[in-house]
């Protein structure tokens with residue numbers, strides 16, 4: 001019963017709220033679709049936090065999504081022991097890199113008075129939830145080895161069943177507490193998306209990928 005609420009009810013509610021509120025916000029407050037920059041207040045720690053955090057987490061999440069979308073190919077890849085070892089080591093290193101970056105970003109907002117002043121309650125909540133989720137991911141990957149393989153037989157069938165609107169939690173209900181905590185945490189982050197600066201994910205300038213490149217031409221005579 002409790003598992004049904006956590007692994008069926010909550011994911012659907014979280015995604016529905018995230019979609020409705022994101023559309024509402026885009027419609028009525030489009031200029032708020034951003035992660036308001038504080039770079040001009042402090043830029044050095046920002047750089048050393050932001051770069052490892054973003055590279056680490058983006059690659060890890062791409063891994064989560066690729067395994068979900070192409071379970072067959074992912075299974076073939078992890079069937080080889082050497083490749084599985086490499087995947088685990090790369091995953092753990094990226095998780096460590098992302099965690100260090102995130103801790104620096106948190107530290108910066110705590111220690112720098114100017115960055116602290118522009119940090120909202122929702123920013124704090126988001127930063128702590130992300131830290132918890134990434135920490136849990138690391139914990140799960142470290143203590144329940146070969147997650148890049150068992151992910152295919154636990155998370156993937158459950159997530160696909162949700163996507164097909166034929167929810168089935170048989171593959172996740174017997175998992176250890178910390179693994180379940182991490183899985184549900186993924187949907188907590190989806191829920192937070194439209195209420196926090198995470199909304200900038202939806203505002204990434206994707207059109208840069210296909211728009212015509214710009215040619216910059218001097219429009220005045222050069223002085224020297």
Ligand code: HEM
Pocket residue numbers: 057060064088090091092093095098130133134135136137138140141142144145146147148150151155182183184185186187189
């Ligand atoms: C429903 C959503 C999610 C599921 C089912 C899931 C599942 C998993 C699993 C099974 C692992 C272990 C992989 C391994 O041992 O290599 C893992 C690792 C990890 N996850 Fe998630 N996750 C979800 C969402 C997220 C989100 C939203 C984040 C971050 C914002 C995240 C961050 C991490 C990190 C940092 C690791 C450790 C990286 C690694 O060693 O591969 N996960 N996740």
